[in-house]
Amino acid sequence: MCTGRIDLSYVLRAFSKGADGVFIVGCHLNECNYITHGNFHALSMAYLGKKLLGQIGLNPERLKIKFMSGGEGILFTEVMNEFDKKIKELGPLGKSEGIEENALKARLDAVTKLIPYIRLVERERLRLPFKTADEYEKFFTSDEFNKLFTELIVDKLAISQITSLLKEQPLSTGSIAEALGLTPSEVSRHMNTSSRHGLVRYDVDEKRYALASR
Numbered sequence: 001m002c003t004g005r006i007d008l009s010y011v012l013r014a015f016s017k018g019a020d021g022v023f024i025v026g027c028h029l030n031e032c033n034y035i036t037h038g039n040f041h042a043l044s045m046a047y048l049g050k051k052l053l054g055q056i057g058l059n060p061e062r063l064k065i066k067f068m069s070g071g072e073g074i075l076f077t078e079v080m081n082e083f084d085k086k087i088k089e090l091g092p093l094g095k096s097e098g099i100e101e102n103a104l105k106a107r108l109d110a111v112t113k114l115i116p117y118i119r120l121v122e123r124e125r126l127r128l129p130f131k132t133a134d135e136y137e138k139f140f141t142s143d144e145f146n147k148l149f150t151e152l153i154v155d156k157l158a159i160s161q162i163t164s165l166l167k168e169q170p171l172s173t174g175s176i177a178e179a180l181g182l183t184p185s186e187v188s189r190h191m192n193t194s195s196r197h198g199l200v201r202y203d204v205d206e207k208r209y210a211l212a213s214r
Contacts, residue, residue: 003027004038009115011049011063016108021087023080024065029133031069039067043133047140048122051149055157056107057097057181059090067133102168103179110160114153121152158182159190163199163211170203170210 003026014022024046026039043065050060066079090096094104125148130136139145161180165171171179177187191209194200201212 002034002038003042004032004034006038006042006045007115008045008049008052008118009112011045012108012112012115015058015062015093016105016112018093020090020093021062021064021083023083024063025076026065026067028067028069030131037131040128040131040136043136044122044126044128044140047136048118048126051140052111052118052153052157055154056111056161057099058093058107059097061086062090062093100179103165106164106168106179107161110157110162110164113160113164114157117156118153125152155190155193158186159194159199162187162190162194162209166200166209166211170206170208172208176209 003024006024011022011024024042026042027033029039029043030037032039046063046065049063053063054060064083068075068079094101099107126145128136128139130139158180162176165176165179173184173187173191176182177184180187182190191200191202195202198212200209202209
């Protein structure tokens with residue numbers, strides 16, 4: 001399959017099914033057999049995926065992309081062995097990062113729910129005209145990208161994580177903050193926004209938030 005068809009939903013599904021790492025292999029950049037140059041799309045998705053993993057508390061090094069030809073079997077073996085060693089050093093997904101199983105599921109579910117929106121953001125605001133790996137790395141490690149990521153994705157991802165948690169049971173501000181690694185003030189801000197949009201409600205007697213539909 002051409003790496004141009006790589007979608008973040010595939011990567012997240014692998015992690016949700018228990019994979020401790022995901023390795024994407026594509027043909028060399030600027031040597032694509034198609035006019036779409038889909039491997040640059042895959043590179044963009046990999047950088048964005050790493051940023052999303054870090055945002056939900058997972059080690060970004062669990063996702064790797066490498067470009068090589070079908071004739072570079074020795075290189076493939078070397079890179080795979082290195083990646084396998086790295087994943088073993090990192091340990092089991094979530095557990096090694098100190099994230100409980102239910103919280104890990106909620107975080108991955110939250111990102112997955114945002115995929116359609118993230119696709120739109122990538123196409124409209126993050127699609128790059130560059131044709132070198134260095135230019136991609138420069139952009140995706142820049143203050144400009146970090147600003148765009150914060151502006152366009154961070155708050156929506158936090159709210160999505162919170163609603164995923166509340167699907168299981170009503171929770172207090174403190175419990176939500178602890179599960180997601182947020183401060184109580186951040187949770188309160190997101191709850192105020194979610195309440196205005198009719199997503200959650202606050203039970204005064206129980207002092208807990210619940211989904212508005214519960």
